[in-house]
Amino acid sequence: MTISKIDELVADLRSVISPASIILEATERSAYSCDGLLSHKAVPLVVIVPESREELVTAVRAVIAAGLPWVARGAGTGLSGGALPDDEGILIVTARLNKILEIDAVAQIAVVEPGVVNLELSKAVLPEGLYFAPDPSSQIACTIGGNVAENSGGAHCFKYGFTTHHVLGIELLLPTGELVWLGGEGMDAPGPDLRGVVIGSEGTLGIVTRIVCRLLPLPEIRRTLVAYFDSVADAARAVSDVVAQGITPAAIEMMDHLAIEACELATGAGLDTSATSCLLLELDGEADEVVAEFRAVGALMREHGSSHVWEAADERERALMWLARKAAFAAAGRVAPAYIVQDGVVPRSALPRVLEGIGRLGEESALAILNVFHAGDGNLHPLVTYDPAIPGQEERAEEVAAKILKLCLDEGGSLTGEHGIGVDKVCHMPDMFSDEDLAAFGRLRFAFDPLERCNRGKLLPTPRLCGERPGRYVPHPLEVTGRGERW
Template identity: 55%
Template sequence: MDTDVLAARLRALVGDAAVITDRQRLRTYECDGLAQYRVVPAVVVLAASTEDVAAVVRECAAQRVPFVARGSGTGLSGGALPHADGVLIVMSTMRRILEVDRDNQRAVVEPGVINLQLSDVTRADGYYYAPDPSSQQVCSIGGNVAENSGGAHCLKYGFTSNHVTGLELVAPTGEVEQIGGKAPDAPGYDLLGALVGSEGTLGVVTAATVRLTRTPADVRTLLAAFPGTDQAGAAVSAVIGAGVIPAAIEMMDALAIEAAEAAVQCGYPEGAGAVLIVEIDGPASDVQQVFEEVEGHCRAHGAFEIRIAADDAERALFWKGRKSAFAAVGRISPDYIVQDGVIPRTALPEVLSSIARLSAESGVRVANVFHAGDGNLHPLVLFDDSVEGESERAEEVSGAILDLCIQHGGSITGEHGVGSDKAKYMPRMFTDDDLDTMQLVRCAFDPSSISNPGKVFPTPRLCGERPGRHQGVHPLAEAGVAEVF
């Protein structure tokens, strides 16, 4: 359909001010957090209401025009990459917290509400919103729903899908559906389970009912320095093996520590080949006992220095190095690829050795940052795009790391999503029949394939595109609006 005609129809539906066709303004939306994929959308609509979204989607359905919903645009897999002939529906303009229902431990929010904002609003009541992706200061809950976002604390508290009990969905036909609510277990298929993490391919969420979690009575955090990742990994195994589920247990290797020190001067112990951050929360009497055990496990496995956060400020300092790690590698390398593979936690020593070998053989440096409790690795593959052949070598190493994850029974993505970036890796993890079966769901919701087409599932159009790479510091981090974790 001709863009001018489409824009005119959309203006009639949602008002002139909400429809953008000016090339310069459209370019604001050409990428998400994975900036090397760029596509300028044909039209941008700033959604103000469910009715707006439904009207736009109905129009798209009638004209078979693709649409893509976008939250804050912090995604790291190109999930919100626009379609050149399509409409980009910007949801960040729908940012009202519709209801905080403390008695029922629920909140109802529009999708543009910022993740951290919900916790800020509910904390005075003794509650918070548990999923905490590292971009939580700026990412939207609607985006979290699309990506099934995790975070450092999801080992204990679960992912977005464990915290969504209701959704209002504008299906790709334009129908508005109410799915679930404040009570659990609505009769019928678990459509919430299908929708959360479907990366915008099954429609546009226009409201979410989410769980609020009681703040723990006590939180204790330690930072332990080890000679190397083997010892730190053994300490993690000992903690988990003892039946402890920490609120978070995070690891960084020497190169990641070096980068973090350069970027934010977090003051981690000198000479550390690896650091662990372990957080224990819960009832005070329980936390005290468990925390002492964890400390013992760290010492028994070679921790040469253990610091215990005396207060929230010191806790924040511990986390600062970890949470700034992605952006920090921009200080030690002009370019880098962020990976998001997952392995069974016990395979950690073997996979880290293999990554080290890959790195040594190829001459490509890899910094490792990971959620050690659940085996979610974020290897940062460093390279300099201005040196001929380096980017290709980095891509090879990056792909080989994903293969390692798959060989060990893991996953190509733990929390960043498939999006535009990993669709081509899906056949390494799933058979054609698996992917075909997943797409039955797609066909049920979106028979015309207009809702965020080209994402998640490999298509010829995406073949041969290059994997995720960041040029230096993430644009949002550089602008000071986000830390990338």
């Protein structure tokens, strides 16, 4: 990349957008070198933080005209490296595009910019008796644009689904510079579902500039409990039995002993740290139905060996339960200074086997693994902890994380439920998809981005990425043996 090309772009940008929206200083650019996946880092050549939709469109078109690669970034809370910058390109940050443009309480929709924080939308529509259902653990910080990129779900996805079920339309700035609307303000827009194609595409098909969100009425009541078990297997079987009884909880979350301990130390919420595992289960809806099902669920917990059940007596206790659960990722720092979080999915019936397998991997590797996850839909979030200051531990943690994904695939599961592929799991894609599948994905991506400059190297495997690990350079085995050299 020639310096003159960057200088020319910066000069062009300064003539059409605010100079305050352009970050050139090296230390400031390095602050954007990674998202929540800290093991992969790259510093962009220029960071652009537009203060309006018009600035964003103008800036991206200038980058396209300059022939430079670019990556979009929201709040940077992603966990798969989907917002990892291109060290030969430009980073476009949407965090300042944070306006709620319209709330229509009658139609139950809101139109927002991509930088609106997830939880802030629910707060804004609360006076109308409405809320936005997707609730990732990072909802106090993550943005709706990022939720669209990753098709985020959250704890209540078992009943309410993922972002794709709650976004009706999007305005998309294509990698060609064209602005298009996909979907609309209703559930069934005419034509092919290109809206659904873009949601979950991890920013590889363009930048979302406006979003039409579907809102839901607040449920009449919510009832929440934490059930404690002497074994993870018993808790997993209780989950399957609840669903088999025809009960659809709003959320079913599981934590193992290590996760319970860490979360309680971090929050003081009142969890029983002597338990081997626990389930956090919530029902919501019409009062009569919820009360009857809640009674049945409590009985099922005891039938499956729950030592005791903590039922939230009021909203304060309910908030404490969720505070503990949503603190899990941060709380893992009390176990070790670093961790790798996985995001595999398995059938509910396979949960006991997979959790036992994860336990064996932890013992064999001598690494502590915290299990905290969406048990209702089998979306695992094992946290493989390690100390980067101890030689070899990070590599060992990466090996364990890869083996966990293999466990999931061997059980007929998936590489990801909501965190995405990014760069973290891109080289595992052939383990799940055939060459024909990947070729079809590539053709679709090429249709949106014919010059292949938008968030390149993410989601779909390439020989470069799968032969070289992005981030810190690791010598190839041929180099180690003296049979080859890097050039």
